[in-house]
Amino acid sequence: MPTLILIDGSSYLFRAFHALPPLTNAAGEPTGALFGVVNMLRNSLKAKPDYIAFVCDASGPTFRDELYPEYKANRPPMPEELRAQIEPMMEIVKALGFPILRVSGVEADDVIGTLATQAAAAGIDVVVSTGDKDMAQLVGPHVTLSNSMTNTTMNAAGVFEKFGVHPNQIIDFLSLMGDSVDNIPGVEKCGPKTAAKWLAEYGTLDAVMDNAAKIGGKIGENLRAALPQLPLSRQLATIRLDVPLDEAPTDLALRERDVDALRRLYARYEFNAALKELDNKPLPDDVRGANVPAQFRKQTTSDADGTLAMQGVYDCVVDQAAFDAWLEKLRAAPIVAIDTETTSLDPMRAEIVGLSFAVEAGKAAYVPLAHDYPGAPQQLDRDAVLAALKPLLEDPDRPKLGQHAKYDINVFSRYGITMRGVRYDSMLESYVWNSTATRHDMDSLARRYLGYTTIPYDAVAGKGAKQIPFSQVALEQASAYAAEDADVTLRLHETLWPKLATEPGLMRVYETIEAPLIPVLARMEQRGVLIDTNALRVQSNELAKRMHELQQRAYDIAGRTFSLDSPKQLQAILFEELKLPIVVKTPTGQPSTNEEALDAIADQHELPKLILDYRGYAKLRSTYTDKLAEIVNPRTGRVHTSYGQAIAATGRLSSNDPNLQNIPIRTEEGRRIRQAFVAPPGYRILAADYSQIELRIMAHLSGDAGLLSAFVGGLDVHRATAAEVFGLPPEQVDSNQRRAAKAINFGLMYGMGAFGLARQLGIARNEANDYIARYFARYPGVRTFMDNIREQAHRDGYVETVFGRRLYLDDIRARNQNLRAGAERAAINAPMQGTAADIIKRAMIAVDGWLGARDDARMLMQVHDELVFEVREDVLDEIATGVRERMSGAAELAVPLVVDIGTGRNWDEAH
DNA sequence: TGTAAACCGTAC
DNA sequence: GACGTACGGTTTACAC
Numbered sequence: 001m002p003t004l005i006l007i008d009g010s011s012y013l014f015r016a017f018h019a020l021p022p023l024t025n026a027a028g029e030p031t032g033a034l035f036g037v038v039n040m041l042r043n044s045l046k047a048k049p050d051y052i053a054f055v056c057d058a059s060g061p062t063f064r065d066e067l068y069p070e071y072k073a074n075r076p077p078m079p080e081e082l083r084a085q086i087e088p089m090m091e092i093v094k095a096l097g098f099p100i101l102r103v104s105g106v107e108a109d110d111v112i113g114t115l116a117t118q119a120a121a122a123g124i125d126v127v128v129s130t131g132d133k134d135m136a137q138l139v140g141p142h143v144t145l146s147n148s149m150t151n152t153t154m155n156a157a158g159v160f161e162k163f164g165v166h167p168n169q170i171i172d173f174l175s176l177m178g179d180s181v182d183n184i185p186g187v188e189k190c191g192p193k194t195a196a197k198w199l200a201e202y203g204t205l206d207a208v209m210d211n212a213a214k215i216g217g218k219i220g221e222n223l224r225a226a227l228p229q230l231p232l233s234r235q236l237a238t239i240r241l242d243v244p245l246d247e248a249p250t251d252l253a254l255r256e257r258d259v260d261a262l263r264r265l266y267a268r269y270e271f272n273a274a275l276k277e278l279d280n281k282p283l284p285d286d287v288r289g290a291n292v293p294a295q296f297r298k299q300t301t302s303d304a305d306g307t308l309a310m311q312g313v314y315d316c317v318v319d320q321a322a323f324d325a326w327l328e329k330l331r332a333a334p335i336v337a338i339d340t341e342t343t344s345l346d347p348m349r350a351e352i353v354g355l356s357f358a359v360e361a362g363k364a365a366y367v368p369l370a371h372d373y374p375g376a377p378q379q380l381d382r383d384a385v386l387a388a389l390k391p392l393l394e395d396p397d398r399p400k401l402g403q404h405a406k407y408d409i410n411v412f413s414r415y416g417i418t419m420r421g422v423r424y425d426s427m428l429e430s431y432v433w434n435s436t437a438t439r440h441d442m443d444s445l446a447r448r449y450l451g452y453t454t455i456p457y458d459a460v461a462g463k464g465a466k467q468i469p470f471s472q473v474a475l476e477q478a479s480a481y482a483a484e485d486a487d488v489t490l491r492l493h494e495t496l497w498p499k500l501a502t503e504p505g506l507m508r509v510y511e512t513i514e515a516p517l518i519p520v521l522a523r524m525e526q527r528g529v530l531i532d533t534n535a536l537r538v539q540s541n542e543l544a545k546r547m548h549e550l551q552q553r554a555y556d557i558a559g560r561t562f563s564l565d566s567p568k569q570l571q572a573i574l575f576e577e578l579k580l581p582i583v584v585k586t587p588t589g590q591p592s593t594n595e596e597a598l599d600a601i602a603d604q605h606e607l608p609k610l611i612l613d614y615r616g617y618a619k620l621r622s623t624y625t626d627k628l629a630e631i632v633n634p635r636t637g638r639v640h641t642s643y644g645q646a647i648a649a650t651g652r653l654s655s656n657d658p659n660l661q662n663i664p665i666r667t668e669e670g671r672r673i674r675q676a677f678v679a680p681p682g683y684r685i686l687a688a689d690y691s692q693i694e695l696r697i698m699a700h701l702s703g704d705a706g707l708l709s710a711f712v713g714g715l716d717v718h719r720a721t722a723a724e725v726f727g728l729p730p731e732q733v734d735s736n737q738r739r740a741a742k743a744i745n746f747g748l749m750y751g752m753g754a755f756g757l758a759r760q761l762g763i764a765r766n767e768a769n770d771y772i773a774r775y776f777a778r779y780p781g782v783r784t785f786m787d788n789i790r791e792q793a794h795r796d797g798y799v800e801t802v803f804g805r806r807l808y809l810d811d812i813r814a815r816n817q818n819l820r821a822g823a824e825r826a827a828i829n830a831p832m833q834g835t836a837a838d839i840i841k842r843a844m845i846a847v848d849g850w851l852g853a854r855d856d857a858r859m860l861m862q863v864h865d866e867l868v869f870e871v872r873e874d875v876l877d878e879i880a881t882g883v884r885e886r887m888s889g890a891a892e893l894a895v896p897l898v899v900d901i902g903t904g905r906n907w908d909e910a911h
Numbered sequence: 912t913g914t915a916a917a918c919c920g921t922a923c
Numbered sequence: 924g925a926c927g928t929a930c931g932g933t934t935t936a937c938a939c
Contacts (some may be wrong), residue, residue, distance in 0.1 A: 001930040030917060059933055221924095312918060567918055586918065587924095619920060648928055652923085661931045670921085677927055693923090748922095797934035818924060833923090834918035835930095864923045864928090902926080918930080923928080 001051040004249050006112045006120045007098075008130035009056035012037050012148075013089060015131045017082045019451025022498060025270045026868070030081035030256040034269060040148045041096060042274060051124070051252040054093045055111045058104040064236055070815070071236060072182050087874030088269065095262045097255035099247065104687040107245050108136065109113060112594055113239035116143050119249035126673050127153075131451075137239060138171035164196030172205035175233040184236050185229045185815055188222040205234060218587040225816075233785055268368055313378075314483035316475055318379050323388075326357065326365050329507030330392060333359035335424070337401045338393075338407045339492040341366075343469050343480050347410035347658070348526070348633055348640045352382060353471045354478065355389075358486035361494060365486075366479040373472045386415050398421040403427050403442045405488040405646065409522040422518055426492040426522050431646035432510045433499055436808040440646040449495045454488055455481045505804030513803065513841050514645065520848040520859075521643045529860045530870070532676045532906075539672055540625040543617045550614040552594065557607050563615050567593045573607070580605055617667070622624045624664065624673045631658050643862070651805050651837035653862055663864050665911070677907035679870045686857075686876065688883050689866035689908035691719055693839065694749055696831045697802070699830060704781025711895035718742040724778040725771055748782065749832055751825030793827035801834035802891065803842075836865060839897070843890035844865070847879045847883055868907060876903055 001439050012669045016036025023032040044052065062070045093100055105109050110882075112135070116126045120142035128135055129146045145154040149698035153847055156167050165173045176195035178186020187194075188899025198215070202759040212224050226458070259278060266275040312415045316321050330336050336408055337358040342350035355373060369382040393412060401424040402408050409419045430440045430449070437448070446452045460477045461468055470478065500507045555561045558577070562569045569591045574580050581604075584597035591597070595615075598608040631639055644654035655661040679685045695717055699707040710720040715730070722733040722741035733741075743760050752760075758768035794797050798808040807830040811823035846863060849855055856872035858877045867887070871879045888900045904910040 130938080216928085563934080566935085568934075588917075590918090592918085614917080623930090624923070644929085650928060653929060654929050656930060659922085662920090662930065664921060666921085747926065750928095752926045755925045756930085757926095822927095825925095825927065833928060836923095866923085914938085915936090917933105917935080919932085919934105921930085 001123060001125045003047070003125045003127065004053075004115070004252065005044055005049040005127045005129055006115055007041070007052070007054045007110055008112060008128065008132060008135070009037070009054045009089075009093070009132050009171075010108045011080070011132045013056075013086065014039055015039075015188050018086070018449065020506075022081065022495070025268065027268075029269070030084055030269075031269045032085075033082060034085045034092070035271060037089055038092055038271060038274060039137075039713075040129075041098065042277075043148065045254075047127075049127070049254075051119075051249055052098060052249075053101055053116075053252045054098040056107045057108045058102045060104050062104075062106050063105070064241075067235055068232060070183050088265065088577055089210045092262070092265050095265060099252045099255065101245070101247065103243060103245065106240060110240040110243050111164040113241045114243040115249055116246060117241040117251075122249060124249055133163075134174060134239065136167055136172070136236065137174075139236075140168075143865045147438040161220065162794055163192060165199050167342065169199045169204070171234060171237050171735040172199055172208070174237040175205055175230055176208070179237075182236070182365040184233050185224040186228075186233055187219070187227065188819065189219055189817055190222065194219060200624040203743040205230065218589075228690060229815075233607045239278075240495055240660065241853040241878055268691065293649065294481055295788055310345045311424075312364060312487055314479060314487070316479035316483075317365050317712065318377055320380065323367060323380055323385065325366070327388060327392075328360050328387075331356060335359075335399045335401055337486045337493070338408060339485045339489060340411045340481065341470050341478065342411055343471060346640075347407050347642075348414070348528075348636070350411050350414070352386075352411060352415065353469075354482055355385070356482040356486040357365045358483070361491050362487065364490075366482040368475055370471050371473070371475055371478060371595075373474070377475060380752065386417060390417050390529065393417050393419050399423040399488060401493050403425070403445075403485070404535075404646075406518050406522050406525070406643075410526060413522070413526050418521070423515060424493050424497070424910075425518060426489050426496060426910065427646050428514045429493065429500055429510065430517070432506050432514055432805070433496060433503075435646075435649045435651065435806070436810060437620065442485065442488060443493070445492050446803065450491055452488070455484055456904075457481070465723070481602055485691045503802060503806075504799070504805060508878070509803060509805045509838075509861070511803075513838060513845070515843050517645065521645065521846050523848065524859055524861065525640050525642060525857050528633065528640040529868070530638050530678050530680050531628060531632050532678045533632055533637075534627045535672075535676045535841060536629045536725055540629070543621040543625065547614055547621070550610055550617070554607065554614070557610070560707055561655060564611060565618060570611065574601070574605075578605060578607070578811040580608070599848045603730075616667070620664065620669060624670075625676075628673070628676065629660055641861070645901060648837075649807055649826075650834040651801065651807075651841075652833065653837070653841075655862075662863050663907075671908045672911075674908035679869075679905060682872045683872055683911040684876055684899065684905065684908050685729065686869040686871045686880060686883070686903045687866060687907065688869075688880075688899050688901045689863075690836070690840065690887065691900050693865050695745055695831045696893060696895045696897065697839075698749060698785070699837045699895050701802070701835075702779075702781040703784035703894065704779045704785070707782065708894055714898075720743060721745055740771065744771055748772075748775070748786075749829060751828045789828050790824050793824065799827050799830050801838050801891075803835065803838040805834050805838055807834060835891075839891045840865065840887075843887040846886040846890060850882055850886060868910070871903070 010121045013033050017033035020032040020036050022030060023035060026033050027380060049368045051569050098386050105301055116128060116138050119126045122138060126143045127146050128138060128143060129148060131147050135145055137157050138152065139156050154162065164171060173195050175458045176187050176190050176198065177192060178184050202211055209227055209230060209348060212295045215223055262278055266493050283583050315322065317326055325418065339356045340352055341354040342351040344351055352369060354366055354368040356364060356366045367385060369385060372378060394417060397420050400422045402422060405422045405425045407423065412419045426445060427440045430445050437784040443454050443456065446454045460473050461470055500510055551564055554564055558573050562573060566584055571591050574593065575582055580601045582591040583600040584594060586592045596895045598612050600609045617821060628639060633640055639658055641655045641660045642657050644656060647654040665672055686706065699711050706724065708716050718738050718741045721744065722737040723730040725741055727735050740761055743757060745899055747757050747760065754765055754769040757772065758765040761768065765894045787797060793809050793812050797812060798805050809817040809823040809827050812827065814820045814823065842861065844859065845865065847859060853861065856875050857869055859867060859869050861868040867878065884899045884901060890895045891897060902910045
């Protein structure tokens with residue numbers, strides 16, 4: 001059968017632009033995207049199709065813009081470096097002899113859809129070459145998709161495998177999901193899984209809509225809310241198959257290529273391989289790694305149509321000569337990407353299995369050191385290799401690059417190596433560039449910024465029960481995986497660093513906050529905090545006893561046994577068997593058994609109170625007492641948390657394994673957990689926390705006179721607020737009024753409305769409204785500030801902290817009310833939460849620098865507005881003074897930054 | 912056996 | 924639906 005290849009030119013140019021490094025030729029003209037597209041085109045010819053066409057978007061509006069003015073409204077303008085590559089691309093495409101189709105009023109997709117349909121009807125096999133999943137709707141018996149970026153092809157079965165729906169359901173599938181890039185509305189919270197599930201059940205979008213009432217939960221409500229929008233979404237997602245065209249598929253034979261023009265263009269853009277091929281000369285061999293056994297050489301280069309796969313030569317270094325050669329390369333390189341392979345995700349328990357390095361894109365090596373499996377080849381001695389590398393690793397003036405380098409720093413520390421000079425970390429570069437992106441792990445970054453899918457860890461080490469330690473992974477696979485890690489890290493840096501360089505504010509955040517913080521956090525994690533496991537064990541037993549008693553009583557009361565831990569079973573007993581009133585519902589519409597709900601019915605039955613007590617104990621025991629004891633490192637007797645430096649969108653740190661940032665404090669029983677965080681003999685715990693830091697930042701940012709003077713005057717701000725709102729002298733404010741004022745102060749920072757305040761304080765909604773109105777009347781600057789932030793967020797799509805950290809708000813222009821309102825609340829909160837994060841990070845860097853190498857005082861923990869130290873008793877005063885000075889001085893605001901400090905034998909006492 | 916979702920609750 | 928940012932435990936449903 002004859003074949004037709006339809007190339008989605010616009011899609012490829014755009015993807016190649018984002019996937020490839022920003023190459024330029026000697027004249028400084030951008031060539032990266034061009035290079036990608038040209039290679040793809042040359043490869044497409046190798047299939048020797050009978051017909052071929054290059055289809056791209058014409059300029060000007062299309063019928064979709066008329067249907068829906070907001071279509072693609074979120075698209076940023078095309079970057080100049082990309083725009084500059086369009087004309088050259090068209091010249092090359094023309095010179096290659098490709099028929100070019102550009103039809104105004106429709107998109108390239110529609111032209112492709114029309115041609116594919118016509119060709120298939122005429123018995124021609126069609127391959128649509130595109131990176132766009134929307135095209136899956138065209139797949140049929142004669143039509144397949146091919147994606148040269150991922151080197152995959154898809155027929156109808158492939159579509160079903162990938163999306164879980166058939167090609168003829170793709171339009172409905174896309175309509176349900178919506179598309180944030182094209183700004184097509186869908187069903188909120190409906191992703192591919194949910195969309196596929198519904199379509200599997202009902203078959204079509206129409207049927208899903210007809211049965212919308214049957215779908216439960218929050219997602220069902222979202223679906224019903226979206227019903228009016230969905231027909232429009234479907235129209236937008238539907239590729240037209242009836243565009244009037246001048247050419248029939250059979251008119252699309254390849255024209256004769258213009259060799260002279262190609263030679264001139266290839267030369268100009270420095271596509272040397274293409275130029276050589278043009279002149280029919282063989283390509284030179286790739287540079288091969290020296291002194292490397294051939295069987296360990298891993299070469300990832302372009303295959304038939306995988307031009308955009310990682311290209312490079314990866315060495316597996318197992319002999320001294322090869323290692324020496326690499327050591328020389330590392331010493332000579334201006335920047336070295338380093339990655340460790342280990343036996344554990346926990347750096348405090350991990351042992352080094354191998355090291356990988358990259359010095360330029362495409363040139364990387366893996367040095368296996370402790371692979372141990374039957375038949376494993378001889379490897380270099382780990383201690384000898386580490387000793388040889390130590391000077392380089394410890395030299396602060398040799399710039400190093402990592403992906404999540406804190407992990408590697410901690411691993412090296414276990415071998416007596418203090419890694420210094422980590423100037424670059426691709427994870428943090430990505431985080432500063434756009435903290436809203438949910439994941440900054442290497443696989444996600446490679447996909448996002450390089451358009452490349454890395455070898456998944458699972459693929460070499462397995463997962464779940466079948467997982468093997470990396471030390472048992474065969475050298476050949478281990479090398480491919482590990483060397484790629486270093487290579488990809490380097491390529492990510494080469495992509496992200498120039499981006500950061502275009503935004504001096506973000507660059508400053510990276511250079512003055514995030515990068516210097518890496519070794520500070522690493523030291524805190526390595527140090528760990530001493531835990532009194534005996535105290536925890538005692539408490540755990542007490543809790544277990546009380547829980548058991550409560551459990552027995554609960555069974556007696558209910559007349560049967562059940563799991564007190566199961567909300568579902570509780571719901572059956574409380575609301576079905578006992579018929580207690582339902583006060584709160586969960587987001588899925590079920591009767592809630594949360595604290596608020598149980599509190600509300602506690603006066604009608606004894607079971608709710610009992611459950612609340614049980615829950616409190618169960619939470620403490622499972623989450624804290626038992627968990628902490630379990631996670632104590634047997635080597636150090638301490639818990640070594642991991643701080644997440646690229647998690648929270650606002651710039652805050654997070655903490656896990658264990659999470660030290662949610663240790664209880666509000667109740668007496670909870671504080672016993674804190675009492676188990678102890679100082680070693682001769683030391684004391686010192687806790688220093690910023691007083692009302694976020695409210696102070698609000699005063700600074702808003703410039704509100706009332707709020708400023710409260711802080712400058714050193715007043716109790718909640719009391720002062722109560723005095724203003726209730727029109728009383730401060731000394732006549734009672735505790736209830738102060739509590740209300742505190743709720744207002746905090747609530748406003750989170751964008752809370754009257755509804756929320758009323759609920760929080762248990763008052764009528766109009767009363768809450770009244771409070772808020774009086775607050776804004778008394779603090780007009782705060783209202784103006786909030787209005788301005790909202791406006792700025794809408795205008796720019798992001799908000800900033802005092803130090804220039806940026807938070808993008810993807811939903812700020814959403815048509816969905818809830819999404820948009822949520823984004824507005826986040827916009828209000830982010831400058832305050834984010835600035836507080838910036839300030840304490842700056843303080844940590846300053847305090848760490850001041851403490852230097854002294855071992856009589858060590859910073860252990862950070863809890864958002866608090867730093868915790870262990871300090872030798874004889875220097876407590878000196879340290880307290882120095883810490884206070886540096887924390888207060890971490891920012892110059894319009895109000896003083898007050899720091900409260902306490903000390904004690906344990907964390908609880910230090911408060 | 913493993914994963915994801917729902918629910919709940921802790922911190923700042 | 925109504926208050927921002929996190930982490931994580933238990934139950935439950937479900938795919939493999």
